[in-house]
Amino acid sequence: VRSTYGPYAVLCHGDGHGETKMVHGPHSCQMLLMEKVGGYTQAIRNADSWEGWYWGAEHVWGEGAQGHSTDADNVLYDITQNTKMLIAIGCDLETTPWGFGGQFPTNVCYFWNDIGIKQISIAPDLNYYAAVHADKWIPILPNTDAALHLAVAYTWIDEGTYDKAYVDTHVVGFEQFRAYVMGEEDGVPKTPEWAAEKTGVSEWTIKALAREWASVPTSTIHYYGGSYIRGPYSHEPARLEVCLVGMQGMGKPGTHVYNKMADGLTQLDMPRPEILLKLDVIRSKVWSGRPLLEVTKQLIPKTQLHQAILEGSCWSWGNTSLYAHIDDQFKKYTYPIPKEEGGSEVHMIWMDNPCRSTCWNNSMESIQAYRSPKIETFVVQHPWLENDTIYADIILPVNTKLEERDFAQISSASPMNGIAIEEKAIEPLGESLSDYEAAGEVAKKLGLYDEYTDKLSIDEKIKWGYEVSGCQDAISWEELTQKGYYYIRTEDDWEKYPAGMRLFYEDPEKYPLKTPTGKLEFFSQRLADHFPDDKERPPYPKWIENGPSHDERLSSPRAKKYPLLLVSNHPRWRTHAENDDITWTREIRTCKVKGPDGYMYEPVWIHPQDAEARGIKDGDIVKLINERGTVLGAAIVWERIMPGVTYQDHGARADMISTEAGASIDRGGANNLISPANGTSQNCWGMATSGYLVDVQKVTAAEMEEWRTKFPAAFTRDYAPAAGLRYMTWIRGEE
Structure with a gap:
């Protein structure tokens, strides 16, 4: 491929939530190798769970890690001391954190309950956080939070209850x-009555929320943001949320936008550790990948990969990297780059995170892209034969961290900080290698092994991690290898550090934000200058009914055919797509529902009112449908979801009945297959994977029989209800 088309004909695709390894890092090992042979095209990971913060909030409060405020130090402590009310908007702190930060957020929420901090959940579903911790659940139609926020702002302005000084x-x-909120600009005051029609939240509830919010120290809380931050135009509710907290004095005691994941993003965990781990140094020396802020000369945003392959070109504002500086959002990128610069379309993919069909936008087109005649070779390295792996030409079997010796740094969303030496629990199974070793074997064939490894053994790299960690003066190498880990003490006077934006609150001139003006920018001159004609992300936040990118409101003519809004959360019983095969959890009703045919279907929540209108009963096999395809599930009929809305978690393992373009059918419940193709909005290359139009219909016995007749292979796959799909045939290498 390289000799025919040039180095940029090889696409390297690796990022995301792989196992937490360092030397054996699961993402980017192939990139490390390809850099040694002249380069490659990089698939750039977008801000996939925090789109609204990245494309929206960052333009209000300034540049921060992944669009969040970097001023996260001691916010948890300050909330505990001073906040009277917490508002969780569109997120589930009992679900999303478990795969990344463990149960610490759960314990914190219980603690807040115990000390009497009122907690409010605003979401279409009575999610697990709302059911366990919330004093009140406010049901709201998916992706209408911007209207609610505007009505709260209207109430404060009308009643004079915001912090004018x-x-x-x-x-x-x-x-x-x-002027926009009060209707002076467009003649439409954003009153609670106006918002009630958009959101399904009564005007008196909106007024009560606004008045209580203004009367006591209040913070909003998130773990990234959940489905609230991943829908069409999600930059608008994100910007508006920051504006609302700003109107009440962001940074004053008890008044914050608190994202639990922000602890660790700036190496300032709560409480502050005695030693700040040198994460950047550790990554640059030990992690087997490329620096997070660097991108290749030719690149493709992950949200546009299917378009780039199928149509042969794409372009974007910004490279969309989750770590890119905000100024990059005003730079235009095109694929492919000019031929005179070595540009070429992609003809080979080397991937170590084969999960687009389950975890990315409009992912049915990803499957079509893999099968495009343009892609001459598709290589996957992965521990499990699942999702996109089945479309690969070559599979490099990779082992898990339980089969490797490695170095670990403990931080980022953890309540503790430290380093560890991870010993093998078992020897590698079969012929599997780590990602680092697998790419290393390819390097040997190319005569580049020394360049790939820097002539260092794995054990030498592990020791190198210790030597640059910042902990080398606190514990000796001998003691670390004997004990296995070192936890860093909490700094004795950690309480002294100002909480969140406290310094900005006290003196905005001396401690400015990272915005052009140094202040909270309700109006962004940068957006006005660079995108003067953008009606979907204007210079200041607005309600966007529809536009060139999306028409996913109940007011749309499409809603006559697809009258329900789908809310798709991070899953309760998985981490994205992982753990969908755990036998214990699959017995739980909200994990899988056994259909009349014995298949374990992904649950589809539907309100009794909507179910009755469709003749759907609890446990029926149902289908989510729109123009982009069909996804099956099994109905759970209850009032944990509001009328007009249906719910199915993202991340279920795809089990394709048909991959026909425009008529695809998935039995597994991978609803990202039918999510919108366009980005967050016309100049924002995020993804919109929740809050879009569908219908839910009962699957009849005749319809299922028709599929069995038309697609017999899909119904003869080896399947175990206790665990799901099973692949029992493989190719064994030479003895």
Whole structure:
């Protein structure tokens, strides 16, 4: 491929939530190798679970890690001391954190319950956080939070209950924002009555929320943001949320936007450790991947990969990297780059995270892209034969961290900090190698092994990690190898550090934000200058009914055919697509529902009112449908979901009945297959994987029999209800 088309004909695709390894790092080992042979095209990971913060909030409060505020130090402590009410918007702190930060957020929420901090959940579903911790659940139609936020702002302005002195000194652009909210710009006051029609939340509930919010120190809380932050136009509710907290004096005691994941993003965990781990140094020296802020000369945003392959070209504002600086959002990238610069279409894919069909946008087109005649070779390295792996030409079997010796740094969303030496629990199974070793074997064939490894053994790299960690003066190498780990003490006077934006609150001139003006920008001059005609992301946040990118409202003519809004959360019983085969959890009703045919279907929540209108009963096999395809599930009929909405978690393992373009059918419940093709909005290359139009219909016995007749192979796969799909045939290498 390289000799025919050039180095950029090889696409390297690797990122995301692989196992937490360092030397054996599961993402980017192939990139490390391909850099040694002249380069490659990089698939750039977008801000996939925090789209709204990245494309929206960052333009209000300034550049921060993944669009969040970097001022996260001691926010948890300050909330505990001073906050009277917490509002969780569109997120589930009992579900999303478990795969990344463990049960620490769960314990914190219980603690807040115990000490009497009122907790409010605003979401279409009575999710697990709302059921366990919330004092009140406010049901809201998916992707309508912007209307609710505007009505809260209207109430504060109308009743004079916002912090005028703070706004005068800490905010720019408030007058433009106020004029829009009060209807002076467009003749439509954003009253609670107006918002009630958009959101399904009564006007008196909106007024009560606004008044209580204004009367006591209040913070909003998230773990990234959940489905709230991953829908069409999600930058608008994100911007508006920051504006609302700003109107009440962001940074004052008890007043924050608190994202639990922000602890660790800036190496300032709560409470602050005595030693700050040198994460950047560790990554640059030990992690087997490329620096997070670097991108290749030719690149493709992950949200556009299927378009790039199927149509032969794409372009974007910004490279879309989750770690890119905000200024990059105003730079235009094109694929392929000019031929005179070595540009070429992609003809080979080397992937170590084969999960687009389950975890990315409009992913049915990803399957079509894999099968395109343009892709001459598709290589996957992965521990499990699942999802996109089945479309590969070559599979490199990779082992798990239980089969490897490695170095570990403990931080980022953890309540503790430290380093560890991870010993093997078992020897590698079969012929499997780590990602690092697998790419290393290819390097040997190319005569580049020394360059690939820097002539260092795995044990030498592990020791190198210790030597640059920042902990080398606190524990000797001998003691670390004997004990296995070192936890860093909490700094004795950690309480002294200002909480969140406290310094900005106290003196905005001396401690400015990372915005052009140094203040909260309700109006962004940068957006106005660079995108003067953008009606989907204007210079200040608005309600966007529809536009060139999306028409996914109940007001749409499409809603006559697809009258329900789908909310798709991070899953309760999985981490994205992993753990969908755990036998114990599959016995839980909200994990899988056994259909009349014995198949374990992904649950589809539907309100009794909507179920009755469709003749659907609890346990029936149902289908989610729209123009992009069909996804099956089994109905759970209850009032944990509001009328007009249906719910199915993302991440179920795809089990394709048909992959026909425009008529695909998935039995497994991977609803990203039918999510919108376009990005967050016309100039924002995020993805929209929740809050879009579908219908739910009962699958009849005749319809299922028709599929069995038309697609017999799909119904004869080896399948165990206790665990799901099974692949029992493989190719064994030479003895």
